[in-house]
Amino acid sequence: MRATARLVPGRRRILRAAAAMLALRALPAIAAPELPDIPLLSQFLAGRAARWERLRLTLPVLADNGLAVPLKLAMAGPFAPGPTVRAIRLFSEKNPVPGMAVFEFLEAVERIEIDTRVRLAGSQKVVAVAEMSDGALYAAAAEVIVTIAACLDGS
Amino acid sequence: MALLALGAALAALGAATQERSLPLGALRSGIEFAGEDVRTMQADDIANPGFLWVERGEALWRDDQGGASCASCHGEAAGSMRGVAARYPAYDSAAGAVLDLEARINACRANHQQAQPFPRESEELLALTAYVATQSRGLPIAVRIDGPARASFERGRALYTTRHGQMNLSCAQCHEQNWGRRLYAETLSQGHGNAFPAYRLEWQRLGSLQRRIRACFFGVRAEMPPSGAPELTDLELYLAWRARGLPIEAPGVRR
């Protein structure tokens, strides 16, 4: 018995893309022009430009399960005595709540590294924006494919 | 005389060396079919949410509210419970039936602690089962299917090789004949239960092997046996026998 699923063309395309991308651990940062349309993000930026460097957002290319996707943020120093990181904000392209989280660095630290697990309601882009103590903004983005489970679980 | 001896030898061989479906060398835990993220999560005792239940289980182990605590008879679980989960499901003479670990814990509560059994999939039962199971982490599964356990094993094996549900699929068709192949975006595992109770990302909490088996019934569009149903224990025993030699991983993490 061959386990084949009947797929609609769109999903077949996504799976082929996923197969190709599976060699990569994470997608490289998306260049500024490809910033996804997230109203909350535009609101936050308020016309300010963010630099697409230094901040690294790591998400799997293909999530095991959209309910718990490991996410990593890292920003290369050095910081002090110059501007330090005040906060890093996470924005979701497709979630019902686009503002996923805000990590607040109430006391400066030289090692900016965050690990957590997020929920993603379907395949989408995630954008992270770091706000420095001098108001400068750094951004990073990643794209995640989230599929539904092979077998539905009604337990 | 020689014929009798040969007959006896053959009979003993039949009972003791039931031919296994997957040879020991070919056994692969579900973790080997999981993605890197799930593997990383399972390996890390803080990132692995299952340990939240293990810690709750340790508190319950020592809790003597309303009678004797588990600790009052069994002392430190690290010693007394080591190897126990690896032997379950097992025939329990007091109960006159094969019990899985959850049922055995509840039997202790009823018979020795004058306490109400915890419902299946309750936070408390999951916590205690996880706590006891993790004391066998790394130890190979070693269940017995001889004597009074034999009937349960045979029923479990029959269920495993019978087609179920609207999809008309047996467990064996996916997990014996097609393990390693892709089903949609996932890779079919060999269907072992050595990591349970496990934190399944889909459940967003810890769950038992019975729950996972019920989920598989749902997956082939079959009616799920209710939690605690004897056929689920029969399957658990068959699965444990199939996986004997694989190390216990509880609390595992699965997608």
Add this chain to the structure above:
Amino acid sequence: MADSRVSVPKEARRGEPFEVRISIRHPMETGYRTDESGAPVPRNVIRRFTCRYGGAPVFAVQVTSGIAANPYFRFFVTARESGALEFEWVDDAGVRGEARAELTVA
């Protein structure tokens, strides 16, 4: 009431960042699910998580349903003096949780 597990290093070096990891048991109910009868399950997620070090807040997270159930956070804090790390969180229902770890700084 809420269970959690915390990990800090055995010893930290003064002036250097040290790693903090915390795992909190919380269903992080999104509010988008329905129960068996079809009734919506009300939202109840942790909304704020704070880490205090020597009494001063050093790190906090504004949390939403976008953070997975049983939240896990790993972050770094600059080591100053030996003392307590106190963690606190509050959810939509107003239920507070807390945890604590002792840190030795050399």
